[in-house]
Amino acid sequence: MSELVVVDAGRFATKTVLDGVRDWFPSVIGEYRDLHLGRTWTHQDMVVEFEGEKYYIGEVAKKESSGAATLMLDTKVTLDTKLLILTALARTLSDKSTAILVTSVPISSQNELEKLHLKKLLLGLHTITVNGETKTIHIPRVEVGIECAVAAWMLRKQKRGTYLVVDIGSRTVNFTTITNGQWVDRLSGTLPFGTETENISQTLFVRMVMAELSRRLKPIPPMVLMGGSAQNLLEHFHGYTQAVEVHHDPVYANAEAMYRFWKEELAHEAAKTVIEV
Known part of the structure; x- marks a missing residue:
């Protein structure tokens, strides 16, 4: 098994x-x-x-x-x-x-x-x-x-319209835009820096993130933050927008979303096999 x-x-x-x-x-x-x-x-x-x-x-x-x-x-x-x-x-x-x-x-x-x-x-x-x-x-x-994309997609039943999920990691920052339950590829990507690659304060780190996001997305939609440092960085994001919140499970958001996604996929595969047989 x-x-x-x-x-x-x-x-x-x-x-x-x-x-x-x-x-x-x-x-x-x-x-x-x-x-x-x-x-x-x-x-x-x-x-x-x-x-x-x-x-x-x-x-x-x-x-x-x-x-x-x-x-x-x-x-x-x-x-x-x-x-x-x-x-x-x-x-x-x-x-x-x-x-x-x-x-x-x-x-x-x-x-x-x-x-x-x-x-x-x-x-x-x-x-x-x-x-x-x-x-x-x-x-x-x-x-x-x-990373980030599956967790962002899993929020589609909870959030309406367009929203941006930002996954703050040690080496990179991933961001995914969802509109009406669908990924928007051109408004999603990876920023080539993270919390452990820049020797700067949290305030300046968030400024770097917002500067890069503002170049790519106009306007920046409501944001959901993920990652182990999301909660600590929230107050700094509030300096740029109040339309930002922390994911309800920021540390395990990626892993939990992938588990739920693939559990459904495997169930569909098993059902399809039974039907074909």
């Missing part, structure tokens, strides 16, 4: 959603080393062994790895992405599970070649050890969603 699992491997945090489960951990990977002074371990601290290499992932990597880092590359087709996603699966699935995996890329990376390479990176049988527990996970199918 295959389990539908969504893993949103963001640059700041990796979020996982499956039936009845939500999980997250910091997307920080560092080299492993023996600790001489000991440590009080938490659920966000992981020692990960994969393909002969040993890593710290999560909070322990931030504090104990001299080479701890979060990749800020344009592509997600990297070993880091594979490590974060497999770690997420090992944390939430039992050994010898089969997962239909859904993950995502920014709007600017939404092309068939990037999606194909990401699928090839993740498909197959993988064995990974997290905090001493070894699990083998089979991934026979990978689907790649579009």
